[in-house]
Amino acid sequence: MSEKLKIGITVGDINGIGLEVIIKSLMDNRILEYFTPIVYGNTKVASFHRKAIGVQDFSFNVINSPEQANPKRANMINCWQEDVKISLGEQNEVGGKYAFLSLNKAVDDLQNGKIDALVTAPINKNNIQQEGFQFPGHTEYLQAKSNASDVLMFMVTDELRIGVVSGHIPVKDISSAISKEAILEKLILMNDSLKKDFWIQKPKIAVLGLNPHAGDNGLIGTEDEDVVKPAILEATEAGIFCFGPYPADGFFASDTYTKFDGVLAMYHDQGLIPFKHIASRKGVNYTAGLPFVRTSPDHGTGYDIAGKNLASHESFLEAIFYAVHIVRRRREQAELAANPLAFRRLSKDRD
Structure with missing residues (x-):
């Protein structure tokens, strides 16, 4: 099997359901056969969410950079060190501030080739507005960052x-x-x-x-x-x-x-x-x-159910696997383009 992809994951608004669906998605160790998750957030904040939804047997492997990621663990990079007041279900500046810190760090690593794709947890389009993020949403921000x-x-x-x-x-x-x-x-x-x-x-x-x-x-x-x-x-x-x-x-x-x-x-x-x-x-x-692969779930911050263990992680898990599949398809196509004989053999096999 080829080397596992490193999938970067942003935490979104820390007062929403982002970390809940992330934790639920990564709890089953079987998914680590397909990719290495690297979450951009903060372990104290993650622990708060883990306890809020009653999850016991789960923890993140703390790393400083994607190069240190353990392929057999869910990894986390601490994007800030200070203590943060979490107000589950509340739309405030704190949620927006730390959502952007997570996103900005992950995109830097993505553009520097340290991770292979990006999966973004939901942000609030109002409270994330600040210096460095003055866009209607993720899509427009990523377009500007990549000059697409x-x-x-x-x-x-x-x-x-x-x-x-x-x-x-x-x-x-x-x-x-x-x-x-x-x-x-x-x-x-x-x-x-x-x-x-x-x-x-x-x-x-x-x-x-x-x-x-x-x-x-x-x-x-x-x-x-x-x-x-x-x-x-x-x-x-x-x-x-x-x-x-x-x-x-x-x-x-x-x-x-x-x-x-x-x-x-x-x-x-x-x-x-x-x-x-x-x-x-x-x-x-x-x-x-975009010049890179980015996916996200099709839902929002879910303030109304934050911390209540009611959020479904199906969409988030699908977003992760779509990112993995798309990166692999792009790379396989690049390999086939570089080797026309292999492409012809593959075409005959499919016929």
Whole structure:
């Protein structure tokens, strides 16, 4: 077996459910066969959460850098030394301050090649705002840190993969953010990710309309005729196998989404509401277009259930394994590209 990947994990808001789902995900030692976890946080804070949910037989191996990680343990790097007042379920500056310290350190190690992928626990988009983080969320922060020209918020599960053209923006600004160029760029990112990260040779992508009933031929808004359709046509001419625009309500109600490898929604709620219903606690948020691999669970900080041992860790565990699989797929593709004979043999085997 090849060397295990080192997966960096941020703790998110320390007053939320982040550490609870992290601990629950790492408690089963069998998962250590697949990757080496490195959590960026603080052992005292982790111990507080562990006791709050009644977990006895679990502890982190404390290290100073990823190079010291024990492949047979869940490892933790202390990103701060001072004592911290934890207020479970409360949105305050403390939660945001330490969420950013965890994230910033993990991203530094990721960009320096010390860890192989990043899995982020939920942050609160309000209290994390500070010097160094003035972004709507993780996605925009990581795009800026990596100097990526564009990224795609790609929500993935076994049943559905859905991306959005416009992300964390007010509803009143959605229409002006939907342009032919923006749609085309997201289609390119989705098509490339489906090929590179999910090994789908010729992805079939559905594009949702912006307006109700996809505009009803211009009766309910003109954007679908004037913007969405031309983007689909240009993408098709560029070799992307895409179709639409589809009215969003009927598209999901009729299970049409099951016929496609990916779906491009026009805005956040149009895509994420059906996704979270269909994914049923197992959805993963993947940021396509970055030079590195980042995933996260599809839920938030869960203040209302923090410390009550009620949080499901299914989505977080899925996020970890998606990160592992995507990194391995990318590396295998790179190896195949460097060895064309091996690629031809693999293609024959698959045929």
